[in-house]
Amino acid sequence: MxxxxxxxxxxxxxxxxxxxxxxxxxxxxxxxxxxxxxxxxxxxxxxxxxxxxxxxxxxxxxxxxxxxxxxxxxxxxxxxxxxxxxxxxxxxxxxxxxxxxxxxxxxxxxxxxxxxxxxxxxxxxxxxxxxxxxxxxxxxxxxxxxxxxxxxxxxxxxxxxxxxxxxxxxxxxxxxLSTERIRTLSGAEPAPGGVPFDARHFTIIARLVPKKNISMALKAFAAYCEKARIRRKLVICGSGPLEDDLRREALELGISEDVEFRGFVQTEAIARVLSSSLALILPSTEEQFGLVVVEALAMGVPAVVSDRCGARDSLVRSGVNGFVVEPDNPAGLAWFLVQLSDHQELWNDFAIAAFSASDRGDxxxxxxxxxxxxxxxx
The missing domain is CATH 3.40.50.2000 (Glycogen Phosphorylase B;)
Structure with a gap:
């Protein structure tokens, strides 16, 4: 040797x-x-x-x-x-x-x-x-x-x-990344097991900078809140120069009580947040890949991503384990959120498919x- x-x-x-x-x-x-x-x-x-x-x-x-x-x-x-x-x-x-x-x-x-x-x-x-x-x-x-x-x-x-x-x-x-590490850090069973369907929230994990397109996601989430049968929380993990602007926008949209800004969190906290997530939202206007998609799939969490996200090429199959949306289409994003939030059987199928796809990101x-x-x- x-x-x-x-x-x-x-x-x-x-x-x-x-x-x-x-x-x-x-x-x-x-x-x-x-x-x-x-x-x-x-x-x-x-x-x-x-x-x-x-x-x-x-x-x-x-x-x-x-x-x-x-x-x-x-x-x-x-x-x-x-x-x-x-x-x-x-x-x-x-x-x-x-x-x-x-x-x-x-x-x-x-x-x-x-x-x-x-x-x-x-x-x-x-x-x-x-x-x-x-x-x-x-x-x-x-x-x-x-x-x-x-x-x-x-x-x-x-x-x-x-x-x-x-x-x-x-x-x-x-x-x-190591999908095993994410599951171990989460301390929870991947979806559709673990946290009950009705107790789950939507999640954004991204830097608060223009290309992450969080403003569009807030508009979509506001539209979702008006239409959905179950009104869920939106948890945003990340820091950046746009945080004050995004907080102000959430207030103007009337969703400030439904949106939780947690700031930058370390990888262990990310795993725990994903363990209670209904879906990951990644609406970027520019995204070389989006490693957080692998982390979400490792926990059986479907991903709703923009068509600019590189991870969609190998990991996200729209209508199977997530959805793909244009980054300037808040109405489309809102519709996808409603489907996942209001239809448990659909979400269960997506979660199973998400977990199965995670092996490709290991x-x-x-x-x-x-x-x-x-x-x-x-």
């Missing part, structure tokens, strides 16, 4: 899902290589999640003090630390996120020039935003160092092909993608 070879997974900062992936790879492939999780920063600039310790794999942080009154390191500083780290273990295969950062590009180009196998981790889609020719041309250059990548089924994989990666070296299942699929690129392809 030769474990002198390393598999290195690089993200800017580790959250629970990143740790899930590295731990699962260690459990499955640790007898073939040493698994290293490399994070650039000790704190995320986007999420306020608790730092991950890296149980089950070696975790290295290049700038552990970021966030403790220290500014974000510059691109040259990050590049220098990455090169120093590489010098200690040159026999490595790399899986790297953030291909569009200049320091990541230069580091990846260096690795490729020295013969290192390097793959990108990416879930972007062409329809995420308006695209411009020169931007896409530059992206093709920034992706040139990579032999292939781990992406997602459907539009994300199509986008990588458009950007020049070879089809046979694009594998799915990037956006995965981290074991990420492990198989890593195995394919690192050990099976030459």
């Amino acid at each position: 030769d474990r002198s070879r390393n598999l290195v997974f690089l993200w800017d900062n580790f959250g629970p899902t990143h740790a899930d992936r590295c731990q699962a790879v260690t459990e499955s492939l640790g007898d073939r290589a040493k698994i290293v999780g490399l994070e650039l920063l000790g704190r995320s600039s986007t999420y306020d999640w608790d730092p991950e310790k890296g149980a089950g794999f070696q975790k290295v942080t290049l700038f552990p003090s970021v966030g403790d009154d220290k500014p974000r390191p510059s691109a040259p500083a990050r590049l220098g630390r990455m090169l120093k780290f590489w010098l200690k273990q040159p026999r490595s295969t790399w899986f790297v996120c953030h291909y569009d950062w200049i320091d990541i590009f230069l580091f990846s180009l260096f690795l490729r020039m020295t013969g290192v196998k390097i793959y990108t981790l990416i879930d972007s889609k062409f329809d995420d935003k308006k695209r411009f020719f020169w931007n896409e041309f530059i992206k093709r250059i920034f992706l040139a160092p990579y032999r292939g990548g781990i992406s997602c089924e459907g539009r994300a994989a199509d986008y990588l092909r458009f950007l020049g990666l070879k089809e046979e070296r694009i594998v799915p299942a990037y956006d995965t 981290v074991k699929n990420f492990v198989e993608s890593v195995r394919t690129l690192a050990f099976e392809q030459q």
Whole structure:
């Protein structure tokens, strides 16, 4: 057994899902290589999640003090630390996120020039935003160092092909997590068991920023409240600059007593919230994937998502385990909410189908993608 070879997974900062992936790879492939999780920063600039310790794999942080009154390191500083780290273990295969950062590009180009196998981790889609020719041309250059990548089924994989990666070296299942971890943290039986149907609420788990489209969801929920036989609560987990505006809008719509803003919550609390949810709502105008959909399905919770959500390509089947709606269609979203809220037999069928679909979002699929690129392809 030769474990002198390393598999290195690089993200800017580790959250629970990143740790899930590295731990699962260690459990499955640790007898073939040493698994290293490399994070650039000790704190995320986007999420306020608790730092991950890296149980089950070696975790290295290049700038552990970021966030403790220290500014974000510059691109040259990050590049220098990455090169120093590489010098200690040159026999490595790399899986790297953030291909569009200049320091990541230069580091990846260096690795490729020295013969290192390097793959990108990416879930972007062409329809995420308006695209411009020169931007896409530059992206093709920034992706040139990579032999292939781990992406997602459907539009994300199509986008990588458009950007020049070879089809046979694009594998799915990037956006995965441990469904077992979610169920354990919830402390409850997945739907349709567990919390009774009549006691469940709708749930939004998202940052309170414009692209998450929470305002549209509030309008839809207000319309639902006027039409539904059972008037349920809407629980919103997340923080962001729009919180005051959304609270004000809920008051103006007359639903402030029905909407509960819980702020940012850690992954354990998310699992508990989902265990009592009737359905997850994700109405984003831009959403590369939507990992919260996997968390919801793990608890048997149907998902109502916008057609911009990447998770709909592989996980959500409209009319089976959830619904797909246009992000500018509050009336349509309200109708879907009424159907799930007022028809228990329909919801039971959706919940069973949701739980069955969760296996497609489990981290074991990420492990198989890593195995394919690192050990099976030459």
